[in-house]
Amino acid sequence: MSADTPTTVPEFVSRHIGPRADDVAQMLEVIGQPSVEELIAKTAPAAILDGPSLALEAAPTEQAVIAELRAIADRNEVKTSLIGLGYYGTITPPVVKRNVLENPGWYTAYTPYQPEISQGRLEALLNFQTMVNDLTGLDVANSSLLDEGTAAAEAMTLMRRSAKAPKDAVLVVDQQVFPQSYAVIASRALPLGIEVVRTDLTGVTTADELTAAAGGKAVFGVVVQYPAADGEVRDWRALCEAVHAGKGLVTAATDLLALTLLTPPGEWGADIAVGNSQRFGVPMGFGGPHAGFMSVKKGLERSMPGRLVGVSVDEAGDPAYRLALQTREQHIRREKATSNICTAQVLLAVMASMYAVWHGPAGLRAIAERVHRHTAAARKALVAAAVDVRTESFFDTLTVSVPGRADEVLAAALAKGINLWQVDADTVQVSFDETTDRDQVEAVVEAFGAHFSGTVAADFEAGWAQDLVRTSDYLTHPVFNSYRSETAMLRYLRRLSDRDYALDRGMIPLGSCTMKLNATTEMEPITWPEFASLHPFVPTSQSEGSRKIVADLQQWLVEITGYDAVSMQPNSGATGELAGLMAIRSYHHANGQDQRDVVLIPSSAHGTNAASAVMAGFKVVVVKSTAEGSVDMEDLRGKVKEHCEVLAGIMVTYPSTHGVYEDTIVELCELVHEAGGQVYVDGANMNALVGVARPGKFGADVSHLNLHKTFCIPHGGGGPGVGPIGVRSHLAPYLPNHPLAPEAGPETSSGPSVSAPYGSASILPISWAYIRLMGGEGLRRATLAAVLNANYIAARLGDHYPVLYSQDGLVAHECILDLRGITHDTGVSVDDVAKRLIDYGFHAPTMSFPVAGTLMVEPTESEDKGELDRFCDAMIAIKKEIDEVASGAVSPEDSVLRHAPYTAESLAGEWGYSFDRKTAAFPAGVDPRSKYWPVVRRIDGAYGDRNLICTCPSPEAFED
């Protein structure tokens, strides 16, 4: 691909980048720099700066990119996939597709760390939790996990920490757990030294039989699939008792649709349920993204991984939603963390919850019954034709024995446009779903050489044992029983999204999060059936288009990062971290250097770094930061020397989480390499590097990138994400692979990092489109604009709030405003400022990361000067409010800051404050016609943690 001429860029570049040419000149003047090139030359060390722009050609127009994507999409063949194994055809209710998946009000929001401006998605997530709790019959559900395989692996470690079983106890996984889930469990168990036994647990009913099945070992946990991979609905009650007798715990990997009809795991003794909510209206998408889930028995909730939405109260005493146990969020616990999950699958969890809201309990039950009736009809016809159907007790899946004929049956089905699953040369599996109709049943039956003359029974009759037929109610809360007309549903979705602040309202200046434009053209292809409807395990001949997207992206990211190989599999940044660290681990082991088990991590690192290192089996040694925020090179030298025999590597973020390009990065890489260690550069801040410098060229061995930051995948209110990893050639043999897709990764790998071969494949066209629209020169300009914007804010606000860690007054792509002195002198906290920003119509910057008591601002290149000025003006106006406190005119407790934010309702009620209503709700610069109104006052976090409520509150809770 030839390089674009540096001076011409397509029009899209100026649509993506905010500041206009005239603005740039004014902004440079404020910063005191002659040009953006000079600015970057002064901020980034010369040793890492790249020469010419990236060899990435831009497409001429947005229309051209759509045409290219159409041609690629046409290379996928969309068949009816009845493959099952955790992925099923589903119908996204159009009202949900248009008003959630395709609505920037939902997809451009950030993780609800500022709950006062996130009540809409928090309610949707609480619906998700309630739905999962109800359907699994357990007590507390989170929202959400990355997929079923990683949820099962999280369940493994949760059981290991919580079970009172002996230290050398093992995990037993039933052989009918989905193969990809087993593979993820096995690869996660490896570095933790957990022994996993995979065996047939059918008929294991006593403690002695369990011990025998575990090879004579004690058992800390068991994972079963319900219904199982082969379709069988097994009764695991006796097994649960046997496991509990040995002080172990049981995880049921399960299917929410089946649970509308089957006795839920919580009622037959399971302690944990995990699974994937995909078939609740989320397209298969060639593997993802979908929302994984986990629910647990009471008592385990405080050790559960992931995010938990809870109900608390606000300043007015009204119920309000927030992330519960927030101070216990895994990433804040760093090396003590038990999970590294950060970005989850919020948008997909919202979709799945809305599918349940739309259909309600009766509708879901009817869908499940219909699926079962079709399955029963197929089974009956096959049995009548003396075909050997192995599955006795079934919901939607049949395993059929066809000695020596599996190929033939698959070919016959394919000739009718249907994919079945070949278990082995003699066995075929079929899983029916919501989209199945009578003709498909007929086609499937005929593919087995049988004849289908019958009709599908109109009445439901359970094809499994009566004592596993569900008798308990579910989804009784009004939210699942109120929105049956499309008008009502449309208004419910609108009501919730109206409560939230997303990028479609204004800037989200969250440092380390890169909340940039998610362009409409980039988003367009994700709902095309060619990308959305592929099962992840279709024959490769049907997925050429999607795999071309993967291959192109791999090649382009190689060019952008300077690495030699890229894996697109990890489905979040933190998953990428773990995959990258596993590659380092495998590399050392392959070289006979098993003793290398120490990873150095600077104190300023994102918490996921340490958590991932621990999950990869490493010991974490913290390297100090200097007063200027850089890695303390003296301390690093000492630690490298001290641990040189056992040094596995270092994880650094570049530019650092402090928002500076440290000029010691090259030296740091050399130091670690000399000691035999590997260098992991956390690429979450890649928005400051693209087209300017390449980690693979300045000394790093491996990085993950957050496509949901730098490469325009929207954050979805807290997910999805994509966290590909780039590696130098010596680590390439250890990139993730997949048990069911040999082409997805090298055989020499330690296993898959997630369930699907290419992770969240259906959203990769977003990043593909972004790179094609921008080209090498456009990408470089975006980086320069991101650095310009951050420096403009630092320059404008520097006189009002000290800017931390700037070098000669300059920062990289984000800046840290230091409020510690202000808090010390006045009592006004970062929290006060963050909440007050809501009244001014802003999402707060990142609070207290990486330095407590500070605000980290990352404007990104997509914000124009007008929005940057609106933000700076608001921050300056807030400083004036702080000055009133500083002068003694008002106490912090009585200040307008302490009681922020103000709802419309609060203005109408009694007003006991010393400031007036206008000051509170319409401060300087706020246009009353464009005012964003939060629906709750400041939320009491501690109250919510003390009184943990994680399901939908009753409507009475909202009464006055």
Ligand SMILES: Cc1ncc(COP(=O)(O)O)c(C=O)c1O
């Ligand atoms: C520096 C850094 N590293 C890693 C991560 C983790 O990425 P993810 O949330 O996609 O797991 C983040 C996320 O915010 C981050 O800021």
